[in-house]
Amino acid sequence: MNERNESIHGVACTFRSPSDVFHAAEKVRDAGWKIWDVHTPFPIHGMDQAMGLPRSKVPRLTLLGGVTGFITGCLLTWYMNSYDYPLVVGGKPFWSPIFPFPIMYECTILFAAFGTFFGQFILNRLPRHHHPLFDLPQFARTSDDTFMIVLEARDKNFHLDESRNFLLSLGGQEITVIRE
Amino acid sequence: MAHAPEHSTDRPEILDRVNPAELPRSKLILNDRGFHWITDKVCGIVEEPTPLWWKVTFAVALFIASFTGAGLFYLVSTGTGTWGLRSPIGWGWAIVNFVFWVGIGHAGTLISAILCLLRQKWRTSINRAAEAMTIFAVMCAGIFPLFHVGRVWFAWWLFPLPNQNGIWPQFRSPLEWDVFAVSTYFTVSTLFWYMGMVPDLGAIRDRAKTWWRKAFYSVLALGWRGGNRQWSNFEMAYLLLAGLSTPLVLSVHTIVSFDFAVSNVPGWHTTIFPPYFVAGAIFSGFAMVLTLMLPLRAIYRLHDVINQYHIDNMCKIILATGTMVGYAYATEFFIAAYSGNAYEKFAFVNRAFGQYAWAYWIMVSCNVITPQLFWFKKIRENHALVWIICLFVNVGMWFERFVITVTSLANDYLPSSWGYYSPTIVDIFTFFGTFGFFSVLFLLFVRFLPLLPMAEVKMVTPQADPHAH
Numbered sequence: 321m322n323e324r325n326e327s328i329h330g331v332a333c334t335f336r337s338p339s340d341v342f343h344a345a346e347k348v349r350d351a352g353w354k355i356w357d358v359h360t361p362f363p364i365h366g367m368d369q370a371m372g373l374p375r376s377k378v379p380r381l382t383l384l385g386g387v388t389g390f391i392t393g394c395l396l397t398w399y400m401n402s403y404d405y406p407l408v409v410g411g412k413p414f415w416s417p418i419f420p421f422p423i424m425y426e427c428t429i430l431f432a433a434f435g436t437f438f439g440q441f442i443l444n445r446l447p448r449h450h451h452p453l454f455d456l457p458q459f460a461r462t463s464d465d466t467f468m469i470v471l472e473a474r475d476k477n478f479h480l481d482e483s484r485n486f487l488l489s490l491g492g493q494e495i496t497v498i499r500e
Numbered sequence: 501m502a503h504a505p506e507h508s509t510d511r512p513e514i515l516d517r518v519n520p521a522e523l524p525r526s527k528l529i530l531n532d533r534g535f536h537w538i539t540d541k542v543c544g545i546v547e548e549p550t551p552l553w554w555k556v557t558f559a560v561a562l563f564i565a566s567f568t569g570a571g572l573f574y575l576v577s578t579g580t581g582t583w584g585l586r587s588p589i590g591w592g593w594a595i596v597n598f599v600f601w602v603g604i605g606h607a608g609t610l611i612s613a614i615l616c617l618l619r620q621k622w623r624t625s626i627n628r629a630a631e632a633m634t635i636f637a638v639m640c641a642g643i644f645p646l647f648h649v650g651r652v653w654f655a656w657w658l659f660p661l662p663n664q665n666g667i668w669p670q671f672r673s674p675l676e677w678d679v680f681a682v683s684t685y686f687t688v689s690t691l692f693w694y695m696g697m698v699p700d701l702g703a704i705r706d707r708a709k710t711w712w713r714k715a716f717y718s719v720l721a722l723g724w725r726g727g728n729r730q731w732s733n734f735e736m737a738y739l740l741l742a743g744l745s746t747p748l749v750l751s752v753h754t755i756v757s758f759d760f761a762v763s764n765v766p767g768w769h770t771t772i773f774p775p776y777f778v779a780g781a782i783f784s785g786f787a788m789v790l791t792l793m794l795p796l797r798a799i800y801r802l803h804d805v806i807n808q809y810h811i812d813n814m815c816k817i818i819l820a821t822g823t824m825v826g827y828a829y830a831t832e833f834f835i836a837a838y839s840g841n842a843y844e845k846f847a848f849v850n851r852a853f854g855q856y857a858w859a860y861w862i863m864v865s866c867n868v869i870t871p872q873l874f875w876f877k878k879i880r881e882n883h884a885l886v887w888i889i890c891l892f893v894n895v896g897m898w899f900e901r902f903v904i905t906v907t908s909l910a911n912d913y914l915p916s917s918w919g920y921y922s923p924t925i926v927d928i929f930t931f932f933g934t935f936g937f938f939s940v941l942f943l944l945f946v947r948f949l950p951l952l953p954m955a956e957v958k959m960v961t962p963q964a965d966p967h968a969h
Binding site: 337338339341342343345357358359360361362363364365366367368370371373375376377378379382396397400401404405407409410412419420422423425426427429430432433434436437439440441443444446447448449450451453459460461462463464465470 | 666684722967
């Protein structure tokens with residue numbers, strides 16, 4: 321990476337249709353790019369493979385949440401009805417895994433949902449209200465009907481003029497340099 | 501077909517001679533609408549100046565909601581005696597209304613979660629509004645048990661929080677399970693709804709012209725950029741939340757039915773309750789979805805996005821679940837007769853022919869008979885009639901809960917302690933007002949949030965397929 325790239329975030333290029341951007345993404349992947357992204361108004365089927373992305377890590381956080389929730393449900397009911405204030409109800413055992421099962425079940429789902437919801441935002445590095453892309457006039461249209469490939473300057477393949485020409489050769493429409 | 505160059509081995513030879521027809525598939529979006537049209541349509545609802553009908557309806561809804569406020573104020577300042585609850589009927593309208601509203605919410609989760617897992621693409625058009633309906637219906641439902649506890653300022657004792665008495669909730673009680681089930685349901689539904697909305701909020705943010713609009717939607721959209729690295733996590737999280745909501749929604753109404761089924765009262769103590777309650781919940785919820793969506797479709801001219809195919813599907817689900825509910829009514833009678841239990845037999849004969857027979861037959865005619873009209877295509881295509889039938893279903897499902905709750909309590913084991921329950925004006929005010937409260941929330945949703953999930957609707961259009969050309 322050279323000196324003049326320091327104030328440059330990357331190069332953006334718009335595409336007209338899902339199939340255009342899909343095939344362009346395959347070529348970017350094959351050229352060995354690592355730090356780049358495809359901005360689309362909706363998730364395009366098969367784009368993860370076209371970009372060469374690994375499987376999302378959200379399920380791990382869901383599992384973590386679910387296990388935490390189940391243990392919380394067990395401990396909550398055991399501590400409250402059996403340890404801190406043992407409650408005699410119908411002469412039955414103070415705690416068993418059967419009677420508070422609905423509580424454990426709901427806690428499992430609740431915490432797994434927290435894991436999924438917050439996990440998704442953490443993995444996506446959100447909330448983040450400022451990003452160099454937001455200064456780009458074309459970027460606003462990527463939530464409507466425009467598709468955009470962004471090659472970032474942090475990638476080792478990045479060279480301003482070459483990357484620009486590379487995007488043009490992929491059939492891109494409008495090429496813009498994104499400044500930090 | 502005729503000029504296929506060579507017969508490949510995996511292609512049956514006959515296909516070249518018979519020229520098979522393309523099976524017509526119902527279109528999800530009519531008139532080949534493009535991505536930009538969808539964005540314009542949905543964002544346009546939020547961006548247009550507040551229409552007159554909205555202002556008028558909102559004012560009326562606020563006025564109706566004030567009835568709940570008045571009812572609750574009178575209740576709290578005077579005491580629970582102002583409700584029609586007398587021994588032997590300790591569960592009156594409050595529980596009826598609670599189950600009614602929670603049940604309505606279930607269709608939203610069915611559409612957003614179960615139909616997502618079943619890959620029913622038509623769900624996208626109605627998904628967002630149905631989920632909003634879920635959340636607001638659960639809010640309405642929550643009011644009733646909250647105030648039914650009597651001293652509402654102690655309602656927090658229901659939660660596992662330390663209090664000055666040093667005691668804890670009793671986790672053997674189905675009512676305590678209900679606290680966990682309903683609050684989990686509300687939380688998870690809200691998370692699912694909001695997460696699904698973030699990309700669409702980003703789309704509204706990107707189009708915003710005025711400063712306040714930009715600020716408002718920027719905060720809500722959390723800086724969503726729609727990069728595929730984000731979509732990848734988003735889609736996985738969406739699928740997982742759908743997978744979590746499915747067992748959740750089934751458990752919620754199961755646990756609601758446990759409130760009844762775990763007791764020893766004839767007519768309540770039956771194992772059919774969980775599936776019967778869940779089917780009824782989905783039945784009433786779909787009726788409410790249609791009740792809300794048909795007028796909105798007409799007002800905002802959404803005919804291309806919510807077309808006859810969607811309405812047909814919803815009508816058929818109402819028909820199927822209505823028939824299941826009717827089957828459950830019949831099974832209850834059969835099991836009561838077959839059980840050899842005199843109290844159980846009496847409870848059911850009494851439901852149909854006793855002092856509440858009027859309520860029972862309203863329930864049967866609205867829930868079992870009216871949805872059968874949806875067998876006919878002509879009726880499914882007559883949207884005014886569909887809307888009216890859905891109103892009947894809503895009424896019928898309220899009466900179902902009334903019949904279950906009140907008839908069993910009014911005439912249980914000892915004839916000396918039988919009674920007759922009537923609501924008071926305070927009950928009526930409180931319930932009537934919840935429709936206003938629900939409408940206020942729903943109107944705010946329609947006005948300020950994306951009514952249709954734009955990204956999801958775009959995803960199911962034919963041009964979204966990257967291999968289309």
